[in-house]
Amino acid sequence: VVARGAGVATAEYTGEITIFEEFFLPLDFEATDLTYNLVGFGGAVPEVVDNPDPNGENTSARVAKLTKTAGAEVWAGASIDIAEPLDFASFDKIKLQVWSPKAGIDFLLKVENLNDPNVFAEVMMTTTTSNEWETLLFDFSAVDPAMELQRMAFFADFGNNGDGSEYFIDGVELTNEGPVQLAMPVGFESQDITY
Numbered sequence: 060v061v062a063r064g065a066g067v068a069t070a071e072y073t074g075e076i077t078i079f080e081e082f083f084l085p086l087d088f089e090a091t092d093l094t095y096n097l098v099g100f101g102g103a104v105p106e107v108v109d110n111p112d113p114n115g116e117n118t119s120a121r122v123a124k125l126t127k128t129a130g131a132e133v134w135a136g137a138s139i140d141i142a143e144p145l146d147f148a149s150f151d152k153i154k155l156q157v158w159s160p161k162a163g164i165d166f167l168l169k170v171e172n173l174n175d176p177n178v179f180a181e182v183m184m185t186t187t188t189s190n191e192w193e194t195l196l197f198d199f200s201a202v203d204p205a206m207e208l209q210r211m212a213f214f215a216d217f218g219n220n221g222d223g224s225e226y227f228i229d230g231v232e233l234t235n236e237g238p239v240q241l242a243m244p245v246g247f248e249s250q251d252i253t254y
Contacts, residue, residue: 081142085232088121097123098138102131102221111227117156117192122229125213131221136167136214145170145211148204150233153182153197158227159215162189167214168197172207180208183217192229196236 062070088095088107097105104126110119125137145153157166164186171179182197202208215226 082139083142084145085230086139086141087119087230088123089119091121095123096139099125099135100137101133101135102128103135103137103215104128105137108227110229112158112190112192115192116194117158117229119229122158122227123213125215125226125228127215127221127224127226129221129223133218133220134214135221136212136217138210138212140173141209141211144207144209146204146233147199147202147206147208150235151198151200151202152234152236153199153211154194154230154232154234154236155197155228156192156194156230157186157215158190158192159186160189160224160226161216162186164215164219165217166195167212167217169212169214170199170202170208171210171212173209178206178208180206192227194230196234198237 060072082095095107097107099105106124107121108124110117110122111124113119123137127135153168153170155168159166165183166186167181167183169179169181180199180202182199184195184197186195187193211231213228216224
């Protein structure tokens with residue numbers, strides 16, 4: 060950096076700077092010029108890759124892949140930091156798309172404070188299909204909205220040691236979506252409801 064004033068004198072400084080990429084929700088892994096800074100732990104290896112199955116609920120080009128290596132811990136997973144605290148005052152759920160090679164596995168989503176890992180909330184869902192994309196809806200309505208939660212951690216096949224299976228994640232977003240409550244009698248007339 061060179062600073063020049065109205066006169067002849069200049070001031071010069073040379074140094075190294077670090078530019079941090081910030082991520083906001085919704086998060087879709089589509090940018091090819093970003094390093095998503097997914098951090099693996101417990102023997103899980105995360106990376107951003109081309110979508111291996113761009114069909115059905117997820118036709119996007121790029122997704123996050125989480126490989127739970129053989130012998131990985133039962134709590135192995137990956138995390139990513141979001142640029143601002145999750146807005147649980149306006150939204151009560153987190154929706155994400157998951158591709159799993161196994162149906163009926165537990166998928167844990169944990170959100171935590173950047174400075175104090177003891178401040179967190181977590182919700183477990185179970186996959187219902189294998190080898191195709193499905194959308195999981197994690198209900199965080201019990202979370203105190205005053206908690207500053209900015210780290211998201213994803214745990215695939217939670218509770219089981221790794222066996223080398225690969226899981227894929229995409230379309231992470233805050234939402235108020237929920238199942239439609241039907242009242243009797245049901246006439247099946249609405250085109251907006253999947254019965």
